[in-house]
Every structure is written in structure tokens, then in C-alpha cells.
Amino acid sequence: MKEAYFPQEIEKKWQKNWEDNKVFKTEDESDKPKFYALSMFPYPSGKLHMGHVRNYTITDVIARFKKMNGFNVLHPMGWDSFGLPAENAAMKHGADPEKWTVENIAYMTKQLKMLGLSYDWDREVTTCKPDYYKWTQWLFLQLYKKGLAYKKEAAVNWCDECGTVLANEQVIDGKCWRCDHVVEKKYLSQWFLKITDYAEVLLEDLDKLKGWGDNVKTMQANWIGKSQGAIFRFPVVDAPSGEKMEVPVYTTRPDTVYGITYLVVAPEYADIEKLTTAENKETVEAYRANARKMTEIERLSTERIKTGVPLGTHCKNPFTGEIFPLWTADYALAEYGTGAVMAVPTHDERDFAFAKKYNLPMKVVIQNSENPSDCEHEAYTDEGILVNSGEFNGMKNTEAKKAITQKAVDEGFGEFKTQYRLRDWLISRQRYWGAPIPVVYCDKCGIQPVPENQLPVMLPKDVDFSVVGKSPITTSKTFKDPVCPVCGGHAVRETDTMDTFMCSSWYYLRYADAKNDKECFNKDKVNHWLPVDQYVGGIEHAILHLLYSRFITKALRDCNLLDFDEPFKNLLTQGMVLKDGSKMSKSKGNTVDPDEIFENYGADTARLFILSDSPPARDFDWSDAGVEGCYKFLNRVWRLLWLNHKNTDFSKDYDLSDVKEKDNDDLIRTVHIAIKGITNDISNDYQFNTVISKYRELVNAIYDWVNNKNKGFYIDEYKNTYNFAVKTLIRLMAPVAVHLTEEAWHELGGEGSIHAQEWPVWDENLAKASSITLVVQINGKVKDKIEADEALGQEELKALALSSEKIKELTAGKTIVKTIVVPKKLVNIVVK
């Protein structure tokens, strides 16, 4: 063993050793219980950033801890490697997206290995490789067969200058990222997945996820956006065509139905033309054309003053017989509810603003005597009693919701309705670097799925990335015009690719059986390994990735491909890595390159530091001084080990059976306290920051002991105590300082890899101090502290407290009302 700590040398040596010996390979068969530890796999953008380092270190420590605790651990890694940046790089530099991606993966793999992560690389998955996307396509076809994938017209972002569709991320302030042209909405035929079929169960099952944070669950619940309300159908009294028409609306406020003074339909409302009179046709058309041109940002801005135009036609309120006008206004959303809204200006802020602007009538139908409102200056949206509401007058509005809807049901013009905000998932992308959607369009037979034995539909290589106005994939000469699988006639191939979230919605299943080339995964293997026992990743995926994955899991269960219904049992969302108080980013110039840290301090320092200062879920502020401090600590540990190496015979097993001397006894207790504390801190929400402070406490205690006992190394009893302390220390530190502890283990004569050792266990009798400090309070304020034997009973503690000179002094002349004794801890004397 060398006197000085050379992390770079040690780390390289052990990384090679672990790789050569496949130390972290996971076998499916084992009599140990399974544990699946998973980090969210990265997009291969080029280099690791500190967020990756934090994410993977956390998961790695968990995986190693579980392994030392007797679990058969699955800890895989892969690449979310389809997506826009590769294609952008191709357009910019003329590079091939595949080459760019493969090079990035190679570099980042090297970095992951330098971090000393315990992955089973034999299970690596790469979503852009045909052996993976073949199965993404196959899964799409299963969803299609099940009726969960369908095609329909949908609005997309369209740049007229470039003549192409843009991803949402490419629309910057309502303009095209490339040419600054204003982005418009355009209707195109697109593929969707029916996630809305699962809205209720996705919401309900959030309750089952005990191991998820409430923040993520609430975000998902809000996104799904369940609301209870009613549908009312209002007959049109003067449709221009003379036909019988009605306008259905969805409302969560059926209690306000007597206060309706007008009705609004979205500009995109399907029947809008049939509801417009000849006189109003021109203004309505102009309004609709303008709405179409507006960007999403403009239209959804809350600051914008509401606008609208009347259609000229009218509806009848079946509750009152009142006739009110129909308007179109873009504050009604075509995609939500029925696309039409009943307007009650007195009790809805939006309707109020609109009615004020266009001088529409208002009618108060809810009042509250404690909080009266005339609805002159603002809408009254709180609870109250119904007025001007016919037979429902005097009823509480919360009860009236039910009663009024029931009346509509009974009389046949309405029903109860549960509505969700969640929309179906649009997966079509007019992009090259993604998994091609495996369908063809036959001239005669229409949409036809590609037969499974023809998968994968390979991404063509002969494409021109310099084209403007269309997806590069359409320039391929080899990709188009297959024959129809049904009639053998001429067909056209789908040129859209799948949203990359589709690829990442099932990768965690593939790890269970990554090399299977016969099926996407073996059902037994997936059922064995899943659900993921601990998933770790960024909060930014709280909605999209995690919701899609939950949906896909449930859909695949319904396709009978697996037998569980939630993919991730426990979820840890780690906080961001900050520097100088703001998120590390290239544009702010406050990034820290992991390579530099590896080079200057080694991976163990990086791992220790990234875990040391904040609990995993909280944001973490990077500080160079903190890194330096961790490096110094590892040096301090190293010196301690070297001292051991120099002075004692490590190979000799420690025998602590007749330790008598108090100093020895104290160190042994300190070690047991440390084992207990560290084990509990890891088990309880992975509090690694306190784990590391306990490493420091233990090291400090051993140093103190050594400084007192230095000469004693020649006495066997001391050697044994010391060996016990040090051997335990490095096992406790093994999951974090993976290289240093492995080196020490070998240099000091340990057998096998330290990472295959068992986690230390503590003795409950030894994991506590030999005496206690009794705290004496008067009226809850600490007044004295007394060393006491822990065997003392309540009465004895009370007597001890009262015998204190200080307490006698402070209680003199006062009446003791009450004395509370907390065993082994505290006595509180209540005086008057």
C-alpha cells in the first residue's frame, strides 16, 4: 500500500478489473430476492453533465447497498438515442445522425465507466438501433390491433416559409426557430394513442404508488384534470337551414343554469357554419380566419382581452324558456368538453369580462347573505343560496348542482358527465431520426399495418438533410412505395416517425430481457424483474415520461404481454444541480465538466461530494470548496488505512470477546452506532448527506482513539479493536467510495471484492452510549444536564433532577405543579 492516495491510478486499475471479471453481471436465476434499481436513461447529447453524475451516483449507491444486503440486483443502463438534436446536427454540419449518435454514446460510455458505476453492460439498450426499434414498432402494432392507436386530423405547428411542420420545441415566441416566420396552425392527419381510455385508472392508481412523492402525483392528477359536471343540450330556435339542431355544453356549474344569458362556441366548432346567419357570415368567417392565424401563445395569453362575434342565431334555455344569443369566441376551446360553453356572467370571471365588453345582460342566481355581491364589478364564484332559479330557489348551490342536473336527466335534455383534461397522445413526428411508424396506405385497402415478419421498417440511409419544407425521410428513393400486404397492389409508406417518448415508455421492460431477438421481452422475465423497485431521475419527467410509461404498462398488460399494472414502485426525483444559485447551463457559463473533476480529484471524490451536501430530492449547490473538502476527507481516510497497514496485521481476524478497557469499549460502541445510523439513513429515504457526515464522525472517532492509543498498537487487544473499526469503516463506505475501498480491501488482505462483501450488522446493545445525559428542564427550558446511569427508573431520575443544586436554586420558593419524566432522556419540572 502506498503512503499517498493516487485516485487516478487506483480507479483505472479497478475499473478494468471489474470489467474483465464481469463483477456486476446480473443473472436472472438466483435464490436471493430481486431488486431492480434504475436511473432514467440519458439522451446521448455528447457529454455527461453534473445532473447525470448526481442521478447515476444515487442509483449506483442504492444498487450496491442492496447487493451487500443480500439482494440479486438488476442495475442496467442504455440510451434514449432517437430525437431532434441528432437531426439538427446533421442539418447544420452535414453529419450523419447515426454516426453523431454512436460517437456520443461511445464517449459517454467511457465517462460512465470512469464514474465507477456498477452496470451490467450486457443488458445495454439503444433505442435507435434496429434490434430495439423493431420492438417499438411491434408494440405500436399491438396497440393498433387493440384499437389504442388511431389516425385523425389534428392541428400542428406550421411554418409557411419553410413549408414544414415544426415540433413544439421549435416554436420560439410563436415564430419559426430557423427563419423567424410566424408559425400557424395547420390541420394534418396524425397518429394518436388513446391514453384518454386510461384517464380514470391512471388517476385512481396514483393512490397505489406509496413510494412516489406527492408532488409528482399531484402534477399527474392535475394533468389528467378530472372534473365532475353535466352536459346540457340547448335547442336552437332559429337555425338558418330550418333544421332541428341543438348545442350541447359541458359545465361544472349546473347550479348556475338559470343565469345563462348567452352561449359561446369555439371558432373551430364543427357545426358553426350551420349556426351562422347569412348576415353574420362575413364577420364570423373573418373572426375564424384570424383565430386560425393566431399562435398558441397569443391565443392562450391570459392578459389578452377576450374577443368574439355573434352568430346571429339563438338557443332556448329549457329550464326557463328564455331565448339567448349564440356567439363564437376563442376563449372557448374546441378540444375540451363539447367545444361550447354556457355563459353565466354573474358567476364566472371569464363570462363576466366578456359580457362587460359586449354589453351582454347579466342575471344573479346565487347569493350569500354573509358575503353579499351584486355582481356589478366582479363575478361571484363562491358558494351560496339559489335565487331567480324557479323551483330551486333557496337551495344551497352545492345541492342544486345535483338536483338541477337530475331534472335535465329526467326531462331528457342533459346528463351527469365526468370530464378529463387529458388529451390523446399525438405520436406522429414529421422527422427523420425516429422509429418509422410501421403502416402503409394502400390505394384500395386503406391503412394497413406492416406485417410483423417484415419488421423492422428500417430507417433509410439515402436521405438528403439539406431539403427545406419537408421531412428528410421523404427524399429517400428506397423508402417509398411498398406493395400492399393485403392485395399486393400499390401502396404508399408512412413517412412519419414516432415521438421519442414512445421509445422511452418501455425501455425499462427491455432490460429484463435485452438480447431477445424473438420477442420484445419474455413474459416471465419481465414479470420477475418488474416493477422497478427504485426509479431515480429528474422532476422534469414528472408528467410526460412517467405518465406515458404508466399508460404503456397498463396497455401492454391489457394486451396480455405482462401481469403488473404499475411500472415503478418507488420513485426518487432528484433535485437540480446548481452553481452560484442557478441551474448549470451552457448559456449561463456556470457548468462544471465531470471530466475535469475525474482528472483532478478522481471519481470517488466526485461521488462523495455529489451526495454529501443536500438530500437527494433537494437542489444541490455545487461548490469548488466542497469538492476540495471531500478530496481532503478521502486523503484522511487513506492515511488512516495506511496507518493500519503499517501497524497491524489485517489478515488476522478480530476477536473482541474480552474487551475490557473503557477506551476500547467506547470505540466499539461508536462503530456500532455508526453502522446503525448509516444503515437507517440509507434505508430511510436515502439520506446520503447524513450518511456521509456519519462517515466523517466515525473517521474522527477512530483518529481520536488512535491519538490516545498510538503506543498500544503493540498490544493485541488494541490491534483487534482497530482492525474491527477500520474493516467496518471501509465496508460502510464501499457503496460510495467504490475504488478507494476496493484498493484498501485488497491491500489490507481482504478476500474477493469488497463489493461482494456483506453489509455490516450492529448489535443493539452496543449501538448506544454507555451512559446517558439527563436533561433537566424547568417549564420546558433546559436548565441543567446530569450524567446518569441508563438503568435508572422514572422515580430515580426525578429524584436525581431535584437533587441538582442548580435546580434547587431555581425552584426555591416556587410550587412544583407537575413533573414529567421521559425515560433515559429528560425531566421537565413545571413550576408556578
Next chain:
RNA sequence: GGGCAUGUGGUGGAAUGGUAGACACGCCAGUCUUAGGAACUGGUGCUAACGCGUGGGAGUUCGAGUCUCUUCAUGCCCACCA
């Protein structure tokens, strides 16, 4: 506007309702050094002191950083969803 989270020394942060500030960073002093660094030792919430202290205000309790209500501030997410 709605939801969620977080407020503790100069800083990061510790505290099953029971000694607030563990463990560090920083700073101060010292040992060792030609010097600096490293290492080691001691000190470090505020206050001259009585005492006061966990964003502010109330409450529950023998006892509150912790529980309840309320208020303010910051951060994140969603946002015309009828």
C-alpha cells in the same frame, strides 16, 4: 389565477413532539514550516451581560424547527379546461 415544494448561523445543511445548529465549508488562533500550502490542535448562532434565537402572527402541549390555523417570501409545475 390554481397546485406543489421550501423558508434554521456568514454558507451547505443536522435534529422518532424532548439538549436547536450534528457533519462540513468559511473564518479566527495556535503547532509544524525560510515562506506559502498540506497536516494537526483549539475556537466559532446572536448578546458586554441578564438573556434571545428556526420568515411573521396566533393556537394545541408540561414541552413546538417539528402538529394546526393564518400571513409573507422564494422556487418549480400547470394555466381562458367552462
